[in-house]
Amino acid sequence: MLCKDCKSGYHAPYDRFERLGVKADGPSFLMKCRQCGALWNETPRAATRVHKADAQTLYPEARF
Numbered sequence: 001m002l003c004k005d006c007k008s009g010y011h012a013p014y015d016r017f018e019r020l021g022v023k024a025d026g027p028s029f030l031m032k033c034r035q036c037g038a039l040w041n042e043t044p045r046a047a048t049r050v051h052k053a054d055a056q057t058l059y060p061e062a063r064f
Contacts, residue, residue: 002038010046029041
């Protein structure tokens with residue numbers, strides 16, 4: 001279940017996120033909410049929620 005912060009989107013406070021993976025060619029980052037565990041794909045333009053299966057495809061080196 002999403003926490004109230006993740007329900008409203010990817011926003012501050014950003015210290016609630018943990019970085020799990022990086023794609024240097026993006027650059028993009030796989031971020032995980034420390035409160036609810038939601039996974040987010042952060043790019044320079046935006047951040048979107050991703051399911052674990054999609055995150056594993058995008059960031060095969062990430063540990064969940």
